[in-house]
Amino acid sequence: MSLEGGGGGAGGAGGAGGDERGFQALTKKVTRERGISCESYKEKCLKRRIAVRMRARGVHTYTDYARLLDHDAREYQELLDALTINVTKFFRNPETWEALRPHLAELWATRHRAGSRLRVWSAGCASGEEPYTIAVLLAETLGDDLLDQSLIDATDIDRLSLERTHQALYPDTAFTEMPASLKRRYFVDQQPVPRIREILRVLAHDLTREPPPRPVYDLIVCRNVVIYFEREAQERLFQVFVNALAPGGVLLLGKVETLFGPAREQLTLVDPRERIYVRPA
Template sequence: MTGAARLTAEQLQRLSAFVYRQTGMLFGETKRYYIERRLAERYTATGIGDFASYLGHLRSDATERETLVNAFTINETYFYREEHQLACLSRALLPALIATRRPGDKIRIWSLPCSTGEEAYSIAIWLLENWRLVDAYNIEIIGSDIDTRALEAAREGLYGERALSRLPPRLRDCYFEPVRRHRRRIIRDLRESVSFAPANLVDAASMAVHGVFDVIFCRNVLIYFDDESRLLAAGTLYDRLAPGGFLCLGHTESMSRISPRFEICRFEDATVFQRPADA
């Protein structure tokens, strides 16, 4: 099958509801072409040619569910995206956190969703370049995403020119090795210093297995959620933050409109949200 799979309004609603339950992301009539194209790809891959048969297959096959979710996720990112938050991390958030720590203590940072790894690796590069105490503490950086294909790409660490376009040439030369025309791989030391594992913002159990973090970057995903999913995600993020920990959202997102549990912290470089130290 080529082109798009044509869906009735009722079929579109059923598939959108399934994706919503799995991811918290809202798709509907305005995304019809996007949905039908993705579904046609799965029809071709599975050899199933009608909606009812595919939906039955989807419900009985965990691998196909994972593959469909991967097909619907949006991976739009690049290195040093929203750089002002990285500046806030080194200038304000980490100094606040180490005020009650000793050298050698662990500091855990979570990039969620991490897409193909650019954000998680950006955090590592930024700290190496801009935080003079980076070697004095045990910094653990984890990237997570619902898209298992994106996680595989993150572990591989292979990037094109667009992903690297915001990095100064010196950093590209220092932290990336040319592997073929217009492609570079992040150096082994950095690939081994950042770990990647799956997590789903609207699945508390998949979040809980990763423990608690001092800083969570969760940027530009809540804009795809409805109010119910945002509130659920806010609860899981709150639970995954250590008391006194910080949450960084995208520049168009605000936790104050979702949950009253977080405190607003306005720093010179960015506004972030904090789990109260006594909560």
Template structure:
């Protein structure tokens, strides 16, 4: 930062508490270098002289709060990540849900956080390729994230070779158009099949605004929260999940260590969690 080579301990603590209250993400002294680099970038971008000047701007300018949150989110993902859960989706989860639906009924699937769109687009592609009943229902896929820059990239739908490396060549040919060497764009029909919206998992109103879902993919984000923020997020996810609906977590995350409100479902391809139809 311009004249401050390092954050004072009190300033670091103040910032980390501010970030935690708004996102649930836990940072501290062990992440000092990571924090200082990103704050330095924002201090420079806003023309602030010192941390204290920038922090005042952060607290009073919503646009800067959004930019700061974008700077601290992690967007490492790729197509068909943890594809065992996609197999469970088409083989076990959706057939179970379809038994409670009639032809043409809506089935809503939520990917949160969706990062730059690889996961919700993967869900759309997987269902077109692997669930024969996909056209019998009105499947609505929503991708949400707290990072507004990631959402803009998701809507654009352009991806490098690395993001597509797990996709079969024929799938790439069917659902992507090559813009230039190393860059591929999702075809327009597939773009239109996924809606992207901003959402903050620890804010109840933000989650409630998304409506109810039969399936939620919430993978590899709860590990960044502490116990209190994790519990708040899971309570909000429980409310967003319709009775009888399913939630998929990341492979290092376990709902049983967070909440007892869900039933554990051990399918052939994956362990997922279900909101009971009703509680006694």
């Protein structure tokens, strides 16, 4: 198996197939010590990211890199950051959020009639830009008065990302895709206003092995996460999402992610371009 982008170092070892055992030992170590189930991620992705870190540290074999991790906590964190990939933005792919708006309004109307709160799960939320984007859209849809009739579970496996979500203090670069008028209305000093923050519950959660934080959601948003998972892990997770969706509930995936397997039969694809699926009521 070749190691993508490995160059002469880690790439040379993987390309020669000589360090496969070292790779397996390293990923097992990370799984054992840091609880990331590496077997659920695409091997090619893992190798590419580990190679980046090995090159950065001038290490040529997986075994030497594993040894380095034992006495370099900072490098361990760098590796975990590299493996989890936390790239995100407010209103990432603005057209997707525009397409979601009418669905939010419909979901809210149904929940409101039933006299209950609108339940949202932002799964793999990184540093929080995605769940805060949803909170802003909810504020626009429900109005400030009714915003507390909704709740968002913002979950991620990466603790540093969760701390950033809690802290909720964002650099200018996070806002480049967000309409300026919404930023003015819902942010002060680069932070979401309290009424937006208050509907978020930030939780550590591993999508590859834990049940959903709540049994039922009206909207599940999971974008740019499953793309890194092996096919079986994706299929398992899709079924978890379907089981957790209320009748009429909506699932939003990333732009290049596609639902497949038995879960696909249970949801209706209502917007193929924006990957919006609905569970029939």
